Amino acid sequence: MGHSEEYKKLEGxxxxxxxxxxxxxxxxxxxxxxxxxxxxxxxxxxxxDGYPWGIWITYDVATGTAIACGGYAVAILVYIRNRMQYHxxxxxxxxxxxxxxxxxxxxxxxxxxxxxxxxxxxxxSKWQANSAMFEVALCVMAYSTVLILEFLPAILTSIEQSKxxxxxxxxxxxxxxxxxxxxxxxxxxxxxxxxxxWLKPRLNKVLIFFIVLGITLPTMHQSSLGSLLLIASTKLxxxxxxxxxxxxxxxxxxxxxxxxxxLESIISSYSFKRPFEIEELSGLAGLIPFxxxxxxxxxxxxxxHRNQIAAALKGDFYSGWFxxxxxxxxxxxxxxxxxxCRRSARxxxxxxxxxxxxxxxxxxxxxxxxxxxxxxWRYFPSFAExxxxxxxxxxxxxxYKVFVALFxxxxxxxxxxxHKKKGHAKKHKGEQAKQVPQSxxxxx
Amino acid sequence: xKKTSRRDFLKLAGATxxxxxxxxxxxxxxxxxxxxxxxxxxxxxxxxxxxGCKACMSACKRVNHDYGSLSYEKAKFDEDGLWDAPSDLSGxxxxxxxxxxxxxxxxxxxxxxxxxxxxxxxxxxxPVSAMTKEKVSGIVDYNKNTCIGCRYCQIACPYNIPKxxxxxxxxxxxxxxxxxxxxxxxxxxxxxxxxxxxGAIKFGKRKxxxxxxxxxxxxxxxxYVQHVYGEHEGGGTNHLYLASMPFNKLGLPEIKPEAPAExxxxxxxxxxxxxxAPVALYSTLCFIxxxxxxxxxxHDDDHKKGDK
Numbered sequence: 136m137g138h139s140e141e142y143k144k145l146e147g148x149x150x151x152x153x154x155x156x157x158x159x160x161x162x163x164x165x166x167x168x169x170x171x172x173x174x175x176x177x178x179x180x181x182x183x184d185g186y187p188w189g190i191w192i193t194y195d196v197a198t199g200t201a202i203a204c205g206g207y208a209v210a211i212l213v214y215i216r217n218r219m220q221y222h223x224x225x226x227x228x229x230x231x232x233x234x235x236x237x238x239x240x241x242x243x244x245x246x247x248x249x250x251x252x253x254x255x256x257x258x259x260s261k262w263q264a265n266s267a268m269f270e271v272a273l274c275v276m277a278y279s280t281v282l283i284l285e286f287l288p289a290i291l292t293s294i295e296q297s298k299x300x301x302x303x304x305x306x307x308x309x310x311x312x313x314x315x316x317x318x319x320x321x322x323x324x325x326x327x328x329x330x331x332x333w334l335k336p337r338l339n340k341v342l343i344f345f346i347v348l349g350i351t352l353p354t355m356h357q358s359s360l361g362s363l364l365l366i367a368s369t370k371l372x373x374x375x376x377x378x379x380x381x382x383x384x385x386x387x388x389x390x391x392x393x394x395x396x397x398l399e400s401i402i403s404s405y406s407f408k409r410p411f412e413i414e415e416l417s418g419l420a421g422l423i424p425f426x427x428x429x430x431x432x433x434x435x436x437x438x439x440h441r442n443q444i445a446a447a448l449k450g451d452f453y454s455g456w457f458x459x460x461x462x463x464x465x466x467x468x469x470x471x472x473x474x475x476c477r478r479s480a481r482x483x484x485x486x487x488x489x490x491x492x493x494x495x496x497x498x499x500x501x502x503x504x505x506x507x508x509x510x511x512w513r514y515f516p517s518f519a520e521x522x523x524x525x526x527x528x529x530x531x532x533x534x535y536k537v538f539v540a541l542f543x544x545x546x547x548x549x550x551x552x553x554h555k556k557k558g559h560a561k562k563h564k565g566e567q568a569k570q571v572p573q574s575x576x577x578x579x
Numbered sequence: 580x581k582k583t584s585r586r587d588f589l590k591l592a593g594a595t596x597x598x599x600x601x602x603x604x605x606x607x608x609x610x611x612x613x614x615x616x617x618x619x620x621x622x623x624x625x626x627x628x629x630x631g632c633k634a635c636m637s638a639c640k641r642v643n644h645d646y647g648s649l650s651y652e653k654a655k656f657d658e659d660g661l662w663d664a665p666s667d668l669s670g671x672x673x674x675x676x677x678x679x680x681x682x683x684x685x686x687x688x689x690x691x692x693x694x695x696x697x698x699x700x701x702x703x704x705x706p707v708s709a710m711t712k713e714k715v716s717g718i719v720d721y722n723k724n725t726c727i728g729c730r731y732c733q734i735a736c737p738y739n740i741p742k743x744x745x746x747x748x749x750x751x752x753x754x755x756x757x758x759x760x761x762x763x764x765x766x767x768x769x770x771x772x773x774x775x776x777x778g779a780i781k782f783g784k785r786k787x788x789x790x791x792x793x794x795x796x797x798x799x800x801x802x803y804v805q806h807v808y809g810e811h812e813g814g815g816t817n818h819l820y821l822a823s824m825p826f827n828k829l830g831l832p833e834i835k836p837e838a839p840a841e842x843x844x845x846x847x848x849x850x851x852x853x854x855x856a857p858v859a860l861y862s863t864l865c866f867i868x869x870x871x872x873x874x875x876x877x878h879d880d881d882h883k884k885g886d887k
Binding site: 172173174175176177178182183184185187188214215217219246247248249250252253255256260261262263264265266267268269270272343344346347348350351354355358359362363364365366367368369370378381508509510 | 667668669670700703704705706707708709723724725726727728729730731733734735737739741742743744745746747748749750751830832834835839840842843844846847848850851857860861864865867868869871872874875
């Protein structure tokens with residue numbers, strides 16, 4: 136079952152103006168990463184002993200991986216709920232997840248004080264199964280590997296069809312003294328190609344088991360991201376500290392995942408000036424309220440059970456943030472209950488944005504805003520700290536741009552005219568990205 | 580034939596998984612329960628006896644300077660660095676004396692250092708076992724050679740005890756280990772308790788310390804707040820406090836008797852008991868996904884045949 140013709144590469148230049156803008160942001164971020172490794176975390180961040188986790192953990196890890204749950208949410212939809220019509224979306228969703236998780240892992244390495252000791256995660260005598268962090272770390276590492284495996288078919292297809300133009304260009308550019316012999320290089324490249332040819336059908340056979348692993352692992356670690364804060368019973372505000380944190384985080388990442396998928400699709404349709412795929416988007420949008428309604432009822436039921444409803448309505452700092460988060464998710468879902476709104480790109484965009492914002496705010500509330508270590512502690516991220524996060528996000532977008540141009544990721548619109556093209560269109564803004572029909576000669 | 584057998588296997592796996600999940604959820608409800616061990620080592624700090632001389636602070640730094648990676652902290656007014664003047668526990672300071680003054684008549688010193696909990700949150704959350712609780716002595720110890728620097732211990736500790744060296748490129752966590760590798764090994768007593776000239780710090784087994792504390796409360800009921808802080812807080816601590824002022828005014832938080840680590844571990848264990856739930860989830864999902872793929876494939880094949 137070759138799905139390769141289902142996807143195609145994005146035609147267009149890689150080195151555009153936006154590429155260089157992103158690159159400079161990445162470089163600035165990495166300058167501060169360098170400062171952090173030379174002078175210590177305190178030199179670049181405002182974190183303190185009271186707030187030992189700042190935006191690197193709150194945004195890059197806790198929120199970033201939820202936003203990267205598009206791959207997870209779409210995989211559930213396609214493989215578990217058997218909605219194969221969404222299959223063309225899956226590769227770009229997996230690519231975003233791959234970058235989202237990879238860079239969450241990268242920012243953890245920036246955030247860790249003693250990263251050289253991270254090998255202890257692989258030493259059984261050091262394992263500490265009571266720690267939610269241990270579970271999150273292992274799961275995220277495993278999931279990142281699974282994502283790479285899930286993405287591998289795209290790379291293999293690309294190798295199979297490659298005429299090695301770039302490699303030859305590099306060879307020609309090199310000084311003849313350094314350049315490898317043309318014949319040997321071609322032989323070696325041919326071997327790589329044959330290797331890819333050999334691997335691909337075998338990988339395809341077992342791929343479904345990795346895909347299902349790619350559904351199981353996020354279920355585990357997304358809930359554990361909530362479990363992380365269970366222990367902070369004296370520090371996390373009672374509005375958010377509950378035994379249901381794992382369940383709430385799990386549901387939260389699912390509705391964020393679907394909403395992000397909708398947002399990405401609408402933005403890309405808009406910037407590629409193509410009709411909106413209302414049919415599929417409204418189908419996807421119809422699923423969201425089911426998840427959010429469960430989430431909202433667990434939140435309310437739990438608050439009522441713990442007699443915290445009054446605190447939620449009190450109107451103070453914490454209640455304000457809680458109400459914002461709650462109303463954003465509830466409001467976004469209410470819009471989606473109206474069938475007319477589900478069929479309007481504008482309303483879909485508004486409601487999906489509200490739900491993503493509300494869902495992300497929930498995670499910020501749990502990790503930072505509702506977290507109070509005691510009197511005298513304040514936290515607001517420093518410029519350098521923010522720039523490291525921004526640089527990492529820019530790297531993610533940059534990587535996505537390069538990957539969709541190098542590998543067949545985006546849905547092939549010639550084949551799937553009815554299917555939406557789900558790309559990170561905002562990342563291609565200002566770019567004349569045109570889709571040239573391409574007859575892909577896949578090896579059958 | 581082969582295909583059917585795989586399918587049957589998956590079906591079976593899914594069913595057993597679901598069954599095990601139900602059993603697991605049931606048995607996980609049985610509480611592990613916390614056993615308080617009063618034979619562990621600890622300290623009793625009596626704020627009414629403390630004279631605020633800070634001899635304990637200087638002794639701690641002298642004894643643990645190299646081993647604990649401590650250093651002297653300058654005060655703003657003291658540019659030459661004549662005094663060690665930490666303003667709070669930090670990556671350079673393991674123990675600290677503070678003065679809380681409500682009025683000329685009502686004030687109290689208080690000493691901060693690790694509480695050495697019976698059920699320490701930091702040990703419960705450390706993903707790589709860099710924080711450990713010694714079985715016999717009950718000392719909560721830190722091993723910088725395993726620590727990855729994730730600072731989850733700082734999030735978890737309700738007393739905000741573990742401190743991180745933010746200004747260093749090679750940082751570590753700093754916290755009291757009852758002079759385990761230094762003074763306790765050499766002299767059998769922690770440095771702070773050894774040097775205290777006012778007898779405000781008593782070193783010993785938790786059982787003796789509790790007896791002593793209750794005796795003092797009984798002997799001078801008007802002098803003290805009738806409560807031994809640490810006896811029940813967060814499942815009990817080995818570092819105990821007596822004071823004449825309400826403890827929350829001295830910066831010691833009000834904590835319920837249930838250890839926070841009990842609460843979180845109970846939930847984590849319910850979900851991950853014997854790793855049954857994840858395996859059950861995986862096999863069930865595999866079953867569904869493979870079935871769906873088969874349907875899709877046969878549908879595809881029909882489609883292709885039709886095309887031809």
